[in-house]
Amino acid sequence: MTSPFCTIVPPHLLEKLAADGRESAQRTLQADSALRTRRRVTTLRAAQSAPASALTGTPRRAVHDAEHTETLPGREVRAEGDAPVGDATVNRAHAGLGATFDLFMKVYGRDSMDGSGMPLIATVHYGVDYANAFWDGSQMVFGDGDGDLFLDFTLPVDVIGHELAHGFTQHTANLEYYGQSGALNESVSDVFGALVKQYALGQSAAEADWLIGAGLLGPGVDRGVALRSMKEPGTAYDDDVLGKDPQPGHMDDYVRTSRDNGGVHINSGIPNRAFHLLATELGGNAWERAGLIWYDVMTGGALAPDTGFAEFAAATVAAAKARYGDAAELQAVTKAWAAVGLPVD
Incomplete structure (x- = not known):
């Protein structure tokens, strides 16, 4: 592999x-x-x-x-x-x-x-x-x-x-690094990267900054806080040198491009925002209920290497139902995906 x-x-x-x-x-x-x-x-x-x-x-x-x-x-x-x-x-x-x-x-x-x-x-x-x-x-x-x-x-x-x-x-879903499956590959890394930071700092979902790479940008960047924002994709930087953060947070703004392996670092903002919305809706520690749903999906064997956003969203809804039944977690994950333009029937 x-x-x-x-x-x-x-x-x-x-x-x-x-x-x-x-x-x-x-x-x-x-x-x-x-x-x-x-x-x-x-x-x-x-x-x-x-x-x-x-x-x-x-x-x-x-x-x-x-x-x-x-x-x-x-x-x-x-x-x-x-x-x-x-x-x-x-x-x-x-x-x-x-x-x-x-x-x-x-x-x-x-x-x-x-x-x-x-x-x-x-x-x-x-x-x-x-x-x-x-x-x-x-x-x-x-x-x-x-x-x-x-x-x-x-x-x-x-x-x-x-x-x-x-x-x-x-070593789990082995998502192909192109297009939507590649953007999911990047998003999963952002999700667990954010959870590593929050777990290490003991931060709740409400306390966390949901930035990827905060503290990485140097003094030559005047208007930038990080590489990406999971809370507000597209707002991490808007700088004369770096340019404007191109990430969308909704399927209406999905970027179709052949660059960056089909926009894997760009369109990852959409599932990133869905996870943030889920974690903050549930409250408490994001690595617990929200993180468990994502972990279950990645390790559950339901994903194909070429899984797209809609299939991944459906898998998280199924995982929430399997772990929590018809409780608040199921409603929250469904609501989160609908908010980024990916309603799950």
Whole structure:
């Protein structure tokens, strides 16, 4: 089973910055293109799963330092059980891997991303001013950013959760990374990335900011708070350098494009908003009832790799009914999808 090359910063944003002459964006696009080419002509490293005897319900983390090269995984600098090191980036990556593991293990009873205790591997200081973070099918990779438009990609814990959640999708529904199924792949990562952050901070749905990548944008961005807003898609940034956040929050504004694998980072705003509406309607902690419904759908075997928005919405309604019956949860999930233009009969 393989996973697409999934980045947190969408290609359309990097392409705009590169066209404006931003060297860090140009280098990032070149690095990403080389990685995608390698994935087409070589077999992806298989994600390592622990043998059944090794499953303990505790993470097995390893953080590596690429030392500003593009060679993976790099030199191991902190293993599971090691004390913090003098590099804050390494320590943040280690902590973020642990926070993601904790959500899946303690809330959903899932032992790592594959459910079988797979090691959580990360590489930091990738490339030169690399303005992205990605999941490559078996490990996390973080750039340092250029310090102007993007800061260190280990700073927002939801970015770490987002990318690791691509591994969760890889080992469950394995949603194809194109069009609506690809937008769902991205949305599921935003959902669980947000839940990692909320769980780590002990925030209720009402207290959370529902931003993906808050704290990532650098001093060169005047009008921007994050990469995406799940609460109000399309409002994360509106900046002279970055441009306008293109995400829609309703099917009336669905973007049809061949770029970005059919708009996977753009149209993900629609299911993102549906989840936010559900979580805030139910109240309390989003990782509980709302998160359980999404988790049940992803692990229940009902999704095809090419599942679209309507099929996913119907699956969440069925999952809510199976877990909660005709209670408030069922009404709330139906209401949430109707509010984004996807009514479920």
